[in-house]
Amino acid sequence: MADAGGSHKRKYDRQIRIWGDHGQARLQSANVCMLGCGPVGSETLKNLVLGGIASFTVVDAELVTARDTGNNFLIEASMLGTSRAKGVSALAQELNESVVGRFVEEEPAHVVQNNPGFFRDFDLVIATQLADAVAAVLDDVCRTHGVPLILSTCVGFAGTVRLSLAEHTVLEAKPDNSVADLRIARPWPELMAHAAAYDLSAMDDVERRHVPWVVLLLKHLHDWRLAQQPPAPETHVPTTGPEKRAFRDTLRAWGSSYVEVGHDLPDNFREALSNAYLAWTQPEVPSAAANVLSQASAVAMRAAASPVAGGADDLDVAPCVGFVPSGATTYAHALADVATTSAPPASAAATAEENFWQLACAVSRFVDQASGGGFLPLDGSLPDMTATTEMFLSLQNIYHAKAEADATAVASIALEVPRPRDRNHTAPPSAAACRHFCKHCRHINVLRWCRVSDELRNGISTVRAALANDGPSRDAANLYVLLRARDTALADTQTARVMREGTATAQEDELRRACGTVLRRACAGAHSEPLTEELISAEWISEIARWGDTEPHTVATVIGGIVSQEAIKLVTRQFVPLDGVLVYNAVRGDAAVLDVAKTA
Amino acid sequence: MSPPATDLLSSSHLLMVGAGGIGCELLKTLVIAKATRIHIIDLDTIDVSNLNRQFLFRNKHVGMSKAIVAREAALAFLPPARRDQCSITAHHANIKQPEFGVEFFKQFDVVLNGLDNVDARRHVNRLCLAARVPLVESGTTGLVGQVTCHVRGVSACYECKPKPTAKAYPVCTLRNTPDKPIHTIVWAKDMLFKQLFGGDGVVTDLAEAENNNNNTNNEDSNPQEEQTNADDVAAKFFKPEEGEQPYDFLVRVFRRVFVDDIVKVNGMDDLWEKQGRRRPVTLPVDRYKSNDAVKKTASANDAKEGESSPDNEVLGLSASAAAALGYDDDHAVSFGCKSSNADAKEKCATAPPPDHDAHVFLASGVRLLRRKLALASSRGSDDGVAFDKDDALATEFVTAASNLRSRCYGIPRQSVFNAKGMAGNIVHAVATTNAIVAGLIVAEARKVLRYVAAAEGSDERAAVASKLRDTYVVPFPQCPGSKYCIQPTSPEEAHAGCYVCGGGAGGITLSLDTNVWTLGELASFLKKKLSMHLPLLETDEAGQLYEEGDDLDEDEVERYETLAKKRLAELPGDGIVDGTTVNLQDLSQDFNVKVVVRHVADLDEEEYPELCIWDVEGGIQPVANAPAQEEAEKNDGNGASAAGDDDDDLVMIDEDIEVLTENVQAPPAKKARRV
Ligand SMILES: [Zn+2]
DSSP: OHHHHHHHHHHTHHHHHHHHHHHHHHHHTOEEEEEOOSHHHHHHHHHHHHHTOSEEEEEOOOBOOHHHHHHOTTOOGGGTTSBHHHHHHHHHHHTOTTSEEEEEOSOHHHHHHHOGGGGTTOSEEEEESOOHHHHHHHHHHHHHHTOOEEEEEEETTEEEEEEEOSOEEESBOOOSSOOOOOOSSSOOHHHHHHHHTOOGGGSOHHHHTTSOHHHHHHHHHHHHHHHSSSOOOTTOOOOSHHHHHHHHHHHHHHHHTTSOTTSOOOHHHHHHHHTGGGGGOOOOOOHHHHHHHHHHHHHHHHHHHSSSOSOSSOOOSOOOOOOOOTTOOOOOOTTOOTTOSOOOOOOHHHHHHHTHHHHHHHHHHHHHSTTTTTSOOOOOOOOOOSBOHHHHHHHHHHHHHHHHHHHHHHHHHHTTSOOOGGGTTSOOOOHHHHHHHHHHGGGOEEEOBOOHHHHHHHHHHHTHHHHHSOSTTHHHHHHHHHHHHHHHHHHSHHHHHHHHHSOHHHHHHHHHHHHHHHHHHHHTTOSSOOOOGGGSOHHHHHHHHHHTTOOOHHHHHHHHHHHHHHHHHHHHTBSOOOOSEEEEETTTTEEEEESOSBOO | OOOOSSOGGGGSEEEEEOOSHHHHHHHHHHHHTTOOEEEEEOOOBOOGGGTTTOTTOOGGGTTSBHHHHHHHHHHHTSOHHHHHHOEEEEEOSOTTSGGGSHHHHHTOSEEEEOOSOHHHHHHHHHHHHHHTOOEEEEEEETTEEEEEEEOTTTSOOTTSSOOOOOOOOOHHHHHTOOOSHHHHHHIIIIIIIHHHHBOTTOOOHHHHHHHHHHHTTOOSSOHHHHHHHHHHHHHHHTSOOTTOOHHHHHHHHHHIIIIIHHHHHHTOGGGSGGGTOOOOOOOOHHHHHTOHHHHHHHHOOOSOTTOOOHHHHHHHTOSOHHHHTTOBOOSSSTTBOOOSOHHHHHHHHHSOOTTHHHHHHHHHHHHHHHHHHHHHHHHSSOOBOOOOTTOHHHHHHHHHHHHHHHHHHTOOOOOHHHHHHHHTTOOOOOHHHHHHHHHHHHHHHHHHHHHHHSOTTOHHHHHHHTTOOEEEEEOTTSSSSSSSEEEEEOOOOOOTTOTTTSTTOOOEEEEEOTTTOBHHHHHHHHHHHTTOSSOEEEETTTEEEEEOOTTOOHHHHHHHHHHHTSBGGGSTTTOSOTTOEEEEEEGGGTEEEEEEEEEOOOOOTTTOTTSSEEEETTOOOOOTTSHHHHHHHTTOSSSOSSSOOSSSOOOOOOGGGOOOOSSOOOOOSSOOOBO
8 A cells, every 4th residue: 555655646746846745635526427438438537537536426328439549549440330438438447547437338319318326436527428318317416415516518619517516615716826915905913023133224235135125114104194294194005106106216216215326226125126116015805715704604604503514505315225237247357455444534625625604704704803904814925035034034933933923813813703513523624624725715715506497597698798799708719609509409309300411501591590590489478679690700600500510630639638627626625726618719729707507 | 922933841951959848749740741951859768757859769778879769769750762862960969069069060051059058059059150050949838839030131149138037046145035936945955965875075055154144354364265165064064974884974964954044043133123034943853754664655665676786786776765754755746645536635735744854864865875875886986966957856955944944934845846837947848849840940940941042132132031930839828919819920130239140249248346356256157147058267367367178288187277366356357357358269269258247245145146247238138027027936946057958948028918908017127026
């Protein structure tokens, strides 16, 4: 076991550097179900197996055709005429001996409709090329079991990706470019006192050139307030353009007063100038975090009252009985179950995530109380800057001490927040977990997706504006409507035959008619202008009709990459996943997200 | 709007440079997309840490050539009929080798880069320009990636925008006044490790340390000669004496670097309080030195019993010493306590057991030394042990040594995981991003091939040219506007002053002390800075002064060697002095550039660690705050190797994507520094 752990660490080293041990542990305990293993399904599978999920189960009833051997990396020529699910599983499994592979030779739609309990024990279900109606049923099933779902369709040079689950909370959003929370506009007393203790006029030149820019800004802001007529209160900051300009000018003049005429400003003053905007940047709660905090109390209370923790969606659907689908064969590689079943370490990160709503509720109360003063707990980080080691360390200590005090305050508030009943027997979140939560709380997020059935009802009317305006989302909206229309046309036996076997013109006509149908359906009952197929670009209609059910490998590579990326976000609970329907347009080479999957 | 009716991929000749993370994805996508003629070049062999994304490779391929295994794997999954039509030529070789010159490049319709370092990218860029072959360039870091398109006459070349180069640390900081973990890690890797385990004749700044400090203004006696002798003495100290046991040797080294040297530097009064620094403290060596477990681990050999060949001995000396000592190698804390109790572990992380670093230093150091000796005896020459980020013992030693030094200086210690990342310039990499990027490369390559196929000056060519794009992949939702970012943008325009594609328009000014720099130092600096392969250096006044290449005759070699030792101002033809123009040429890259030298004395080493000022005329400065730059800065330790050496890396992100609050102010041009 220890050995396997060591070699896992080496094998996954490069990605552990992205999501850490706890993220990797989550990935290694994820059991993924893959419905359909055409090019997109196989590409997705490949990426997830390489990443080291615990197991995959491929559900697919197709037999390998000549076309598969040409466009699917997980199909070999020798598999012609045999089970596609079996072939893909075998090759996918070869990619990573630590992953358990299984397959079920059955039509995905059939499993969805007849054996809903089959999906209960997965950690993630990914469905590719599923008809809309089946996707809606699958979505209901997955929500019943609390299993996240990713849906993806690829038609020629267009593809969509969409996530569906009741709720997903993100603690480690890992934004690329977060501005440090330094509280320069609203310093706490210790920080203010620390800055005040610096007397630049009493320093020698070397010392003065190493006063941290944070201190320079704090002092300058203080002086600026005193210089106002009448002197401004402690919360006042430059707000107008002229005020900001004047603030910068006087800051520059202050720095220049210490150098000879014609010489450059000292580095620390230059840094202060380029960060001057922080003097009037209020330490506000970012909107995503504010959204979480505003509902934290209600969600935490509900969780405490309900026997099942978390979750904002209704969970009262009758449980399904799980059973293995008839005629299914199960394939598991002999080498498999090494070290994949071990649970993630009981680290601070995991505890903080498990107690997300309780801790969010505590943070929300902290913000409202005197201890927080309207601000989030400080994360305590201080960027590198020109300073002497002593100066830097003592400033860092001020920030650390405040962060620690805030985290302690949050921890003691957390004790008062009612806990979900199923956790009453476990210990409350540790100090380390509270610290972890506070460190990340500026970027916490909660996402909720509407049901697929709701999207099918309302999606098109949601994109009507994008359809009518010549904006960046117009192509995406066109494709969205067209894919819906295509699905409608294929759902009917008669029109489906035309779509598959008719002449090019007949196919286009059928698709255009279907566009009309879905658009009219979208406005039924609405008081707005009716939508007609005239809105849909003729060019796109002919493209989609022409592409038929092809999944070009190059397109599948990109879509499969996106699907697996989103899968990893869901499983590791890191990064913010996709909250709408992504439409990839391979002709233009871009991807746009349509806002049609959020809860009302 | 329609995709092309006939796919040019199947009739075109493609060159893929790199068979790593992006390369594997790309090769698979190309052969499935029915490409039939592909050359693939990669110098690397397969490592375990590639297997999380380089899916053409399996465990059994570890140690084998990436290019060759990738070719076989890609062919193996094609149907037999297609396999016969598909010709993949694999080169397990360095792209800089002379056989891959301009003539070689000319046979291709497009070059697709899946490279891992700026140096090789620049080399390929120059050959593409010279051979007039379009280049599709790519890179990924974590979840971020990009594909850019470089077509002469249509878009910028890869070097139009200067690339962030390796960060150099002032030697005096590394040697005397480190204040960040990276300083002690670079010291441990590029000075201590290299000095102790490097090959015969290796002398690092560690051995030079004390002499330089005393000799600065000593012009009387021959300082050069004296220096050389002093270096020899110092270097000798770092080799085991006749009959000295490896363990005793390591203890002696420990005492030297963590006690004696610290005392010495502590005595340089003007370095400390006056500069706002805390004085370093020594470590209690006697407390660590007689630990039986450490001695046992150091002397153990995991080689298979019964086989005592030197090769077997070398193999047996690669396992982790920390693991043998029972120290837990967690990503969060190095050499911690083995405990399943999370709280105990956490305590261990915040207050690590004081002796573990020292134990690992001694045990892994002895094993490395023994490996070096075993290697030398099996090879017949002492080439030493090179630092390899995937060598458990090497990363352990570097971590332990840097943590010990950090303790002397009050710098936070690092886990093996972090230290390995910093020492090895490791770039985050995952299959998903590489897959997306590979798909985008093929899409872009198709357009480029249509451009190439269209007649010069035709409307069609112009039409295709207008469709070329640079594409950025940024994980949702960090880019405002279009939310999930697969974001195509028009390619950058060529920079008229580019010293690579601008036809000699751009000039470079290099300010340095012409009385101190030697020609050899100048040549190797320029070679590295300009990513040249075989530089030739001349001035109008003196003609050729320096040249590298295999075809030089003995007289030339001797002449260049003599000249290389001379100070710039002392060179023939009035020397290289203030205002001299140096003409640089690299025939292997078909690359010429002029560098104007300015004389400047007494540059502050803190401010200019390279002891010169490099100024590209009219050059665009690299974006200081782009995420990619962060990566690039990590790129190198002491500026010793040219670039990161991982598989996929270095993303240049457009500054537009940068999310800043209001007042988009240029970030400070110069990196923040601390004294
Ligand atoms: Zn250029």
